[in-house]
Amino acid sequence: MYIIGENIHIISEKVKEALANRDREFFMDLAVRQVEAGAKAIDINLGPRKKDWAEVFPWIVETVEAVVDVPLSIDTTNVDGMEAALKKITKAQPILNSTSAEPERLEKVPLLAKKYNAKLIALTMKSEGIPVEADARVNIAVEILIPRMLEIDFPMKDLIIDPLVLTVSGCQQYCPHLIEAVRTLQYAWDPPPNISVGLSNVSNAVPNENRPLINRVYCAMLMGVGLQMMIANPFDQKQNEVIRWIETKDTSTPLARVYNKIAERIANSEEPQMEDFDMSDPEQVAIWKTTQILLNKVIYADSYLMN
Amino acid sequence: MPIEIPKDKWPGSIRTVTIGATSAEGGTRAKTVTVGGGTTMPYLHFEAPTPNKPAIAIEIKSRKPEDWSPLLAEVWGAAMADPAQWAKKAEEAGADLLVLALTVEDSPEDAVKAVKSVLGATGLPLIVWGPGQAEKDNELLVAVAEAAKGERLVLGICEDKNYRTIVATAMANGHLVQARAPMDVNLSKQLNILISDMGMPKDRILMDPTTGALGYGMEYGYSVMERLRLAALQGDAMTQFPMIVTPGFEAWKTKEAKVGEGIPEAWGDWKARAIHWETLTALALVESGADIVVLRHPESVKRVKDAIGELVVA
Numbered sequence: 001m002y003i004i005g006e007n008i009h010i011i012s013e014k015v016k017e018a019l020a021n022r023d024r025e026f027f028m029d030l031a032v033r034q035v036e037a038g039a040k041a042i043d044i045n046l047g048p049r050k051k052d053w054a055e056v057f058p059w060i061v062e063t064v065e066a067v068v069d070v071p072l073s074i075d076t077t078n079v080d081g082m083e084a085a086l087k088k089i090t091k092a093q094p095i096l097n098s099t100s101a102e103p104e105r106l107e108k109v110p111l112l113a114k115k116y117n118a119k120l121i122a123l124t125m126k127s128e129g130i131p132v133e134a135d136a137r138v139n140i141a142v143e144i145l146i147p148r149m150l151e152i153d154f155p156m157k158d159l160i161i162d163p164l165v166l167t168v169s170g171c172q173q174y175c176p177h178l179i180e181a182v183r184t185l186q187y188a189w190d191p192p193p194n195i196s197v198g199l200s201n202v203s204n205a206v207p208n209e210n211r212p213l214i215n216r217v218y219c220a221m222l223m224g225v226g227l228q229m230m231i232a233n234p235f236d237q238k239q240n241e242v243i244r245w246i247e248t249k250d251t252s253t254p255l256a257r258v259y260n261k262i263a264e265r266i267a268n269s270e271e272p273q274m275e276d277f278d279m280s281d282p283e284q285v286a287i288w289k290t291t292q293i294l295l296n297k298v299i300y301a302d303s304y305l306m307n
Numbered sequence: 308m309p310i311e312i313p314k315d316k317w318p319g320s321i322r323t324v325t326i327g328a329t330s331a332e333g334g335t336r337a338k339t340v341t342v343g344g345g346t347t348m349p350y351l352h353f354e355a356p357t358p359n360k361p362a363i364a365i366e367i368k369s370r371k372p373e374d375w376s377p378l379l380a381e382v383w384g385a386a387m388a389d390p391a392q393w394a395k396k397a398e399e400a401g402a403d404l405l406v407l408a409l410t411v412e413d414s415p416e417d418a419v420k421a422v423k424s425v426l427g428a429t430g431l432p433l434i435v436w437g438p439g440q441a442e443k444d445n446e447l448l449v450a451v452a453e454a455a456k457g458e459r460l461v462l463g464i465c466e467d468k469n470y471r472t473i474v475a476t477a478m479a480n481g482h483l484v485q486a487r488a489p490m491d492v493n494l495s496k497q498l499n500i501l502i503s504d505m506g507m508p509k510d511r512i513l514m515d516p517t518t519g520a521l522g523y524g525m526e527y528g529y530s531v532m533e534r535l536r537l538a539a540l541q542g543d544a545m546t547q548f549p550m551i552v553t554p555g556f557e558a559w560k561t562k563e564a565k566v567g568e569g570i571p572e573a574w575g576d577w578k579a580r581a582i583h584w585e586t587l588t589a590l591a592l593v594e595s596g597a598d599i600v601v602l603r604h605p606e607s608v609k610r611v612k613d614a615i616g617e618l619v620v621a
Contacts, residue, residue, distance in 0.1 A: 169493060170493065172493070297541070298538070298541075298543050299492050299493060299496050299534070299535075299538045299543060299545075299546060300493050300496075301493050301494075301496035301497035301499075301500055301545065302493075302497050303497055303500040303501065303504070304496075304500075306500050306504055307496075307500055307543070307544065307545050
């Protein structure tokens with residue numbers, strides 16, 4: 001699993017404060033720790049920075065590249081900011097995060113990625129919003145995103161399609177469709193595009209104590225359909241463990257078996273069954289319940305584990 | 308060619324809930340109202356019968372409401388100033404049960420007096436709503452719950468920000484609760500979980516998914532009701548509660564029902580329109596699975612009652 005570390009994100013109060021203070025040590029430490037925890041790239045989302053982009057984007061690139069060698073994922077909607085960051089990159093091939101199928105963004109961002117030899121994350125989203133249905137998202141990739149890349153002769157190996165994870169709390173019906181979109185996208189083109197998702201979005205607006213469980217169960221499901229790249233929290237040890245169990249087909253413990261079984265069921269286009277779980281183990285019961293909300297079988301509620 | 312109608316068989320069902328208690332059951336009601344029990348989508352008689360037909364509640368208030376439509380004031384007349392009189396007229400108008408809505412002006416003593424007078428005036432089961440301000444609701448409903456212990460009242464309205472006190476007093480005094488969430492399946496279910504987790508028996512909860520009037524978001528309301536019903540039938544224990552909705556309150560808020568002046572002539576007769584608005588809102592909700600509809604105008608009550616009669620024998 002290629003994890004793009006998500007932790008330099010302006011939504012965090014600590015990041016906000018460190019940025020206000022231009023606290024280089026904070027960002028260096030956070031970048032180094034993410035790489036040590038297994039992140040293969042570092043996402044940098046400081047927002048659009050409409051006023052100070054010309055200073056902030058080069059500054060953060062210089063700061064982070066001073067301590068890590070991995071690719072940086074420049075995560076912003078500000079095209080000028082993207083370019084300011086790209087100009088400053090000296091190490092690994094960066095990732096631009098992101099374009100969408102909205103005409104204005106699709107016009108500019110891929111050209112920028114090409115000019116600076118960056119990989120490009122492209123969201124399956126049009127101006128009118130994100131479609132629910134898996135097929136509609138795949139169609140956006142095939143009919144809009146990929147043709148645009150061909151048009152500008154952008155290398156397919158550098159294209160990363162993001163079919164958009166939405167939260168189980170409020171957009172529950174999207175969760176199973178995203179799994180199917182990841183499955184289908186791999187057959188959408190030859191050579192197949194890379195696919196990445198923002199995993200933790202699945203538990204946005206979920207009470208903090210339940211977020212990691214939902215993230216790692218969804219991760220297992222998505223690995224079942226072949227997901228190999230995601231923007232996620234590399235510090236989540238239990239999630240890393242699940243990834244390792246599935247990647248190495250480690251079934252040496254009951255939990256490892258359960259997560260492998262979930263991935264296997266989803267891989268075979270089956271639903272996890274109650275008999276896959278040891279219902280005398282509360283932890284496995286919680287995992288079972290989580291599969292049911294993520295497949296939109298049972299209505300999500302914040303206290304769904306008490307249900 | 309004979310056509311076989313495909314039938315669904317669901318693993319889950321709606322809980323059966325009884326409101327009100329007769330003297331044999333520790334209360335003073337002349338009759339009780341039982342709702343719920345459905346095992347399929349509403350009125351698919353070829354799959355399963357409708358075990359309990361939807362009930363109609365008429366909403367009355369502890370004090371004469373000043374903001375109700377003149378059409379309602381006209382039909383209820385002087386009875387609106389006296390909850391006992393109003394309750395009697397509502398029973399005559401065909402209500403299966405009553406909603407008594409308390410007001411912010413009521414003291415706990417006023418509230419208890421109003422509830423007692425309504426219980427004394429009719430034998431119908433009773434739902435009591437607080438005025439809708441958390442502190443006041445708790446103050447009044449606790450007093451009412453204690454004074455009417457054993458009557459199996461429905462106490463409302465529980466919402467996510469204020470449910471604990473109401474649920475606790477309902478549990479302690481043998482009453483039921485109405486659990487309202489703002490047109491959202493996730494929040495409906497969450498509130499039901501929280502209330503159940505306090506120990507409230509599951510046959511003493513009604514869920515109120517909130518609705519809108521015809522032309523004012525009713526379709527969001529009935530979509531939520533449909534999803535809750537489907538989840539219940541699929542076996543989700545925390546959505547298997549009978550549903551109570553308030554089409555009277557919603558319909559009489561609309562300009563179309565409330566106002567007779569300053570509107571296009573093409574809208575036609577005011578009274579006819581207003582009653583249509585309430586009736587059609589209520590009927591759409593009945594057809595999407597409402598177990599109790601709370602209405603305001605006696606003519607709407609009559610029409611909805613007739614329509615329910617046809618639905619359940621169809």
